[in-house]
């Protein structure tokens with residue numbers, strides 16, 4: 064899963080938002096509970112302080128301070144109940160102070176005097192050096208002209224403990240909840256976006272050769288469905304446009320054939336006519352050559368448009384590719400001899416293929432024609448036919464001019480020629496290899512090329528072996 068994928072971003076947003084909400088709500092809840100618990104504890108201490116003040120301290124004038132101290136110690140037993148109790152007179156004299164509690168949570172002697180206050184009752188949170196704070200409630204009581212301050216306190220330890228437990232719960236729970244939410248969300252999003260992968264996979268496969276195919280339309284009623292419907296309409300329009308342009312080339316080349324044939328016939332009879340002066344005859348000969356070139360281009364365009372249209376194969380037979388290559392090479396030796404190029408053919412054992420024999424012969428002719436044409440005089444061309452890995456392979460290897468690496472990707476394009484100025488090879492149209500590729504594809508095969516400039520080229524045709 065890449066970081067930029069919709070899946071990742073939605074899942075991350077989902078899990079992130081959930082974590083933030085949980086943390087915020089948790090924090091709010093903690094502080095609320097904490098202050099509620101502390102208030103409740105302080106309220107309990109205040110009640111106890113009032114009780115001590117009402118029942119004992121207000122009578123101190125009659126009973127004496129020592130009696131009050133004794134009674135508080137006996138009735139409330141503060142050391143055992145972990146409580147802090149202190150009674151001081153207005154002038155700061157200590158009447159009673161509880162001892163160190165059993166829990167050792169605080170030292171009563173170290174608790175500083177209450178801060179000055181005009182209030183009858185007040186509370187405070189007294190920090191303790193090592194441990195939880197003391198929650199203290201103080202109440203004033205008057206007796207026999209003297210005023211006393213009764214302080215009752217307890218450790219905030221239970222609140223802190225609860226706080227820690229809640230924190231632990233959140234610390235453990237949050238990742239689990241976030242992980243559950245993220246994985247659940249991821250599964251949901253993946254299921255929702257699965258059609259996108261299918262559409263993308265199919266779109267990758269659609270090329271100009273199979274524009275009749277369509278993208279899958281998920282019946283989800285959502286944006287994805289309308290997207291694939293819209294894309295399919297676009298493919299239909301492209302298909303129509305392609306068909307129109309192919310039909311145009313097919314019609315144009317077909318229409319051009321007849322006038323060209325007439326033109327050639329006329330020119331031929333003009334050349335043969337008696338009484339035509341020499342220079343004129345030469346000019347007509349030149350025209351005849353150009354007309355022949357034009358006819359050849361038109362014939363090739365016509366052949367290509369028929370291949371494009373996927374026209375039914377003229378013959379679909381089982382034959383020996385090695386034998387076809389050997390005969391074709393034999394028929395073309397004259398052409399090679401003219402240019403003093405040695406053609407050798409390694410096609411000994413039969414290699415059976417199934418396909419359109421005459422069109423595949425055209426493949427051999429075009430490749431061999433190129434190899435001879437683009438190899439300087441005195442060079443060599445080698446043909447090889449063999450079976451390898453379930454495929455019939457034909458290699459046409461030459462020691463010619465080669466093809467620059469930057470032109471290799473365009474070598475099979477229509478009308479593409481490396482030498483655009485036609486300075487060295489004026490006769491080519493740039494259609495031979497396009498025809499080779501079309502025929503190979505129509506015969507369920509493929510053609511590839513390797514080439515080194517000024518060293519030579521190797522064109523390799525691969526076809527399925529006949530069963």
Ligand SMILES: Nc1ncnc2c1ncn2[C@@H]1O[C@H](COP(=O)(O)OP(=O)(O)OP(=O)(O)O)[C@@H](O)[C@H]1O
Nearest residue numbers: 433434437465480481482491492493494495496520
């Ligand atoms: N064996 C080869 N060695 C070097 N260059 C080649 C070879 N075969 C093809 N090419 C280059 O590829 C171009 C395209 O080849 P293609 O056969 O399609 O056209 P062409 O030979 O120029 O014309 P056509 O075959 O239509 O008469 C050629 O113009 C040539 O530059």
Ligand SMILES: [Mg+2]
Nearest residue numbers: 433491495496
């Ligand atoms: Mg050619």
